[in-house]
Amino acid sequence: xxxxxxxxxxxxxxxxxxxxxxxxxxxxxxxxxxxxxxxxxxxxxxxxxxxxxxxxxxxxxxxxxxxxxxxxxxxxxxxxxxxxxxxxxxxxxxxxxxxxxxxxxxxxxxxxxxxxxxxxxxxxxxxxxxxxxxxxxxxxxxxxxxxxxxxxxxxxxxxxxxxxxxxxxxxxxxxxxxxxxxxxxxxxxxxxxxxxxxxxxxxxxxxxxxxxxxxxxxxxxxxxxxxxxxxxxxxxxxxxxxxxxxxxxxxxxxxxxxxxxxxxxxxxxxxxxxxxxxxxxxxxxxxxxxxxxxxxxxxxxxxxxxxxxxxxxxxxxxxxxxxxxxxxxxxxxxxxxxxx
Amino acid sequence: xxxxxxxxxxxxxxxxxxxxxxxxxxxxxxxxxxxxxxxxxxxxxxxxxxxxxxxxxxxxxxxxxxxxxxxxxxxxxxxxxxxxxxxxxxxxxxxxxxxxxxxxxxxxxxxxxxxxxxxxxxxxxxxxxxxxxxxxxxxxxxxxxxxxxxxxxxxxxxxxxxxxxxxxxxxxxxxxxxxxxxxxxxxxxxxxxxxxxxxxxxxxxxxxxxxxxxxxxxxxxxxxxxxxxxxxxxxxxxxxxxxxxxxxxxxxxxxxxxxxxxxxxxxxxxxxxxxxxxxxxxxxxxxxxxxxxxxxxxxxxxxxxxxxxxxxxxxxxxxxxxxxxxxxxxxxxxxxxxxx
DNA sequence: ATGAAAGCGCTAACAT
DNA sequence: ATGTTAGCGCTTTCAT
Numbered sequence: 001x002x003x004x005x006x007x008x009x010x011x012x013x014x015x016x017x018x019x020x021x022x023x024x025x026x027x028x029x030x031x032x033x034x035x036x037x038x039x040x041x042x043x044x045x046x047x048x049x050x051x052x053x054x055x056x057x058x059x060x061x062x063x064x065x066x067x068x069x070x071x072x073x074x075x076x077x078x079x080x081x082x083x084x085x086x087x088x089x090x091x092x093x094x095x096x097x098x099x100x101x102x103x104x105x106x107x108x109x110x111x112x113x114x115x116x117x118x119x120x121x122x123x124x125x126x127x128x129x130x131x132x133x134x135x136x137x138x139x140x141x142x143x144x145x146x147x148x149x150x151x152x153x154x155x156x157x158x159x160x161x162x163x164x165x166x167x168x169x170x171x172x173x174x175x176x177x178x179x180x181x182x183x184x185x186x187x188x189x190x191x192x193x194x195x196x197x198x199x200x201x202x203x204x205x206x207x208x209x210x211x212x213x214x215x216x217x218x219x220x221x222x223x224x225x226x227x228x229x230x231x232x233x234x235x236x237x238x239x240x241x242x243x244x245x246x247x248x249x250x251x252x253x254x255x256x257x258x259x260x261x262x263x264x265x266x267x268x269x270x271x272x273x274x275x276x277x278x279x280x281x282x283x284x285x286x287x288x289x290x291x292x293x294x295x296x297x298x299x300x301x302x303x304x305x306x307x308x309x310x311x312x313x314x315x316x317x318x319x320x321x322x323x324x325x326x327x328x329x330x331x332x333x334x335x336x337x338x339x340x
Numbered sequence: 341x342x343x344x345x346x347x348x349x350x351x352x353x354x355x356x357x358x359x360x361x362x363x364x365x366x367x368x369x370x371x372x373x374x375x376x377x378x379x380x381x382x383x384x385x386x387x388x389x390x391x392x393x394x395x396x397x398x399x400x401x402x403x404x405x406x407x408x409x410x411x412x413x414x415x416x417x418x419x420x421x422x423x424x425x426x427x428x429x430x431x432x433x434x435x436x437x438x439x440x441x442x443x444x445x446x447x448x449x450x451x452x453x454x455x456x457x458x459x460x461x462x463x464x465x466x467x468x469x470x471x472x473x474x475x476x477x478x479x480x481x482x483x484x485x486x487x488x489x490x491x492x493x494x495x496x497x498x499x500x501x502x503x504x505x506x507x508x509x510x511x512x513x514x515x516x517x518x519x520x521x522x523x524x525x526x527x528x529x530x531x532x533x534x535x536x537x538x539x540x541x542x543x544x545x546x547x548x549x550x551x552x553x554x555x556x557x558x559x560x561x562x563x564x565x566x567x568x569x570x571x572x573x574x575x576x577x578x579x580x581x582x583x584x585x586x587x588x589x590x591x592x593x594x595x596x597x598x599x600x601x602x603x604x605x606x607x608x609x610x611x612x613x614x615x616x617x618x619x620x621x622x623x624x625x626x627x628x629x630x631x632x633x634x635x636x637x638x639x640x641x642x643x644x645x646x647x648x649x650x651x652x653x654x655x656x657x658x659x660x661x662x663x664x665x666x667x668x669x670x671x672x673x674x675x676x677x678x679x680x
Numbered sequence: 681a682t683g684a685a686a687g688c689g690c691t692a693a694c695a696t
Numbered sequence: 697a698t699g700t701t702a703g704c705g706c707t708t709t710c711a712t
Contacts (some may be wrong), residue, residue, distance in 0.1 A: 042445070042448060042449035043449060044390070044449075044451065045386075045389075045395075045449060046385075046386045046387075046389035046390040046395060046451050047386075047390050049385075049386035049389075050384070050386040050387050050390050055386060065411040065414060065415055066411055066412065066415070066613075068408070068613070071405040071406055071411065072406065074405060074430075075405055075406065078430075078432075087429055087446070087450060088430070089427055089428075090414075090418075090430055105382070106427070108382065109382035109383060109384075109385060110385045110427060111384065111385050111386050247617065250617075273406075273408070274614055274618075277587065277590075277617075277618045277619060278614075278617045278618060278619065279617060279618065279619045
């Protein structure tokens with residue numbers, strides 16, 4: 001750059017850098033910085049990356065931007081990244097492990113210093129890929145059977161427990177569960193928490209009370225709920241593995257001519273935006289999306305800095321139950337076959 | 341890389357590149373590519389960028405990821421970027437020109453080959469910045485007074501015209517408009533289209549029928565709508581500059597004890613997701629978000645390739661009116677003071 | 681058809 | 697306190 005200040009490039013480099021500017025006479029530092037300012041000098045990121053082996057860049061992989069839970073997570077990540085001069089690439093798994101793997105390879109080729117992966121499957125080749133390439137990796141919201149991975153997640157079991165307790169308090173006993181695909185950790189964990197919590201209350205969950213949706217989506221939820229309603233004419237409440245599935249439940253319910261919450265209470269998971277505006281505002285388990293993003297970025301940055309991949313961390317965040325209008329006490333409709 | 345094939349790096353480079361692999365004997369090409377595959381060789385993006393002066397990277401600037409209209413735009417952009425081996429950085433303006441400027445500088449320092457800017461103000465220093473730095477720029481959804489910029493936008497005037505015509509068809513005459521900040525092009529254009537369309541029907545819009553919200557947000561909409569209702573007890577319909585403002589209108593309406601659509605019809609703009617689920621599903625102007633993203637990426641890539649910045653293009657997309665339940669014929673409530 | 685060498689812009693030894 | 701130089705990994709002249 002400013003070599004018409006007739007000084008050497010290395011002096012300039014040193015003057016501009018925070019750490020090494022101390023070696024340079026304050027006077028020169030000032031002159032260089034002023035000149036840089038004036039002529040709008042910007043460090044060439046490619047050259048820096050090539051020389052230093054760090055791009056100050058990370059990759060984020062999410063299933064799908066259209067799922068409203070991810071924007072806040074992303075913002076959380078970026079808010080801390082910004083503070084450290086990092087920038088993020090965004091890629092999508094489309095809920096498909098193969099796609100995720102390909103995307104991670106692309107990101108690695110881009111030279112990212114680390115990866116935040118919010119789409120892991122219970123067994124996922126991405127974690128081995130990152131491990132073998134020495135790329136720091138943190139998992140958000142999903143967990144992997146392999147173990148030994150940095151993770152930021154919410155206490156799903158607690159969330160489900162809160163949902164079940166809420167329903168129990170309202171008097172419901174015949175409670176169903178629409179699970180997500182079992183190769184996704186949250187689906188699995190939430191389902192297990194459901195049966196376990198029920199058991200703690202001496203309530204056995206019969207198999208027909210559980211239906212697995214083939215995806216964590218509205219359409220899959222509708223389909224699964226139809227099946228459920230067909231085989232559970234007596235159920236009075238349902239817990240859905242996430243909000244999108246819960247929406248599908250609403251649709252199926254309507255097709256069966258059932259009303260919510262009168263005939264059937266529904267609780268979701270995630271607390272997606274705008275739920276308050278809905279015709280039947282959904283009771284759901286709220287998770288701190290933004291904070292999850294923040295924590296995962298902090299964790300990743302720590303790993304990148306430390307190069308200390310010996311010990312892994314697991315950050316566990318607490319969910320909250322948001323009670324709205326899709327759940328109601330069991331009374332009227334169940335008088336006849338009251339089970340308490 | 342594979343120099344234990346004891347061949348020169350340049351041969352490897354040529355063999356791997358699509359264009360120059362023709363100069364190399366097919367046999368060698370095959371061997372090199374196979375080796376690359378096996379050892380998982382990935383081109384170093386930083387070195388490529390430094391040598392070639394192109395990062396195969398672009399920047400996207402949007403106001404805010406939380407606004408649900410942007411995710412589909414982003415996906416549209418990325419879907420075409422992917423096809424050409426480009427990757428995008430995402431940055432936020434927070435609806436603030438200064439922030440946008442800073443972010444653009446950061447992106448330029450990252451070496452992006454071009455920028456897609458979905459947050460322009462009517463006069464915006466970002467376009468001069470890009471122009472002076474020779475960085476291709478395309479504007480999405482917003483327009484700039486400067487002219488001479490590649491743009492992808494929807495026909496806002498047509499959208500508003502459809503909204504007005506719809507209301508008129510329903511018998512409404514006392515129609516109000518909640519505008520957005522006038523330094524944002526869409527606000528300005530939509531407001532102008534409103535008064536103009538009304539005029540075309542020989543309906544004069546008195547000043548008190550128009551209130552400007554200080555942002556394109558729910559809170560600002562609520563505030564503006566309160567003002568509006570205070571000074572327009574006789575209005576029967578309102579057009580909001582976007583859906584978020586329309587939501588704010590709902591809230592204000594409720595505070596005044598008014599119902600929608602019975603007492604007041606409301607139409608929004610954007611057709612954000614999940615509107616069908618709302619207690620009062622909002623009638624709104626739908627715009628092709630995903631397609632806008634695609635077109636803007638195509639346009640940008642074309643500019644990057646061509647280096648031909650002499651002529652600018654303007655892509656104009658058509659909106660569509662989606663009629664839901666927030667608009668209803670003017671009858672019952674207006675019998676007394678019927679104005680037709 | 682392939683090798684040798686230069687150079688993209690930067691930082692960090694290594695001089696001085 | 698500052699200048700000199702080498703080298704990060706790649707592509708591309710220029711040789712051969």
